[in-house]
Amino acid sequence: MEEVKDALNKFAKGVVMQSRKNLTTGRHKASGALHRSIDYELNVSKNSFSIAFLMEEYGQYQDKGVRGKRSSQRAPKSPFRFGSGTGKKGGLTRGIDKWVRQKNIQFKDKRSGRFLSYKSTAFLISRSIYNKGIKPSMFFTKPFENAFKRLPDEVIEKFGLEVDDFMKHALKNFK
Secondary structure (H helix, E strand, O other): OHHHHHHHHHHHHHHHHHHHHHHHHOOOOOOOHHHHHOEEEEEEOOOOEEEEEEOOOHHHHHHHOEEOOOOOOOOOOOOOEOOOOOOOOOHHHHHHHHHHHHHOOOOEOOOOOOEOOHHHHHHHHHHHHHHHEEOOOOOOHHHHHHHHHHOOHHHHHHHOOOHHHHHHHHOOOOO
16 A cells, blocks of 8 residues: 555656646746645545645636637637636636736727726736636646556556546545
8 A cells, every 4th residue: 555655646746746837837827826726635545545636726727728708719628618607706807907916017008008007907808818718728637647647557457547537536626
């Protein structure tokens, strides 16, 4: 069992490390909150094990993308969609407003040449994202699948693991 535990620890640490690296190199790191939140919990017993990858909830949307209200072109296979009524009202706008202020982004008015307020800039960006969606970054999925392929065959066979089922169970807990 100790070998299984070591193999699973190595697997999880590799996924976490590569996911964090992908966020940084893919320029998906604004405040660093998502980067810092990526972690895992592993419990191994005699006949079973459980592994849970933890991250901020919006990490799912960054990873898998989100289909837009009007167009699914950016993320056609995403399980998430804007305008479905399941998300928090105004959550996107608040998040974008925080990001716009953090990055000091302000659009200019075409006619007057003046800078728009952060609130107006955030509204325009939010509206575009809401309608067009978010392209998947796969910052977590790719390292997970690559590390899964490298898991020792004995672990996979012993527990009858399938990558899709394993990923669903491993991602069910978010902060």
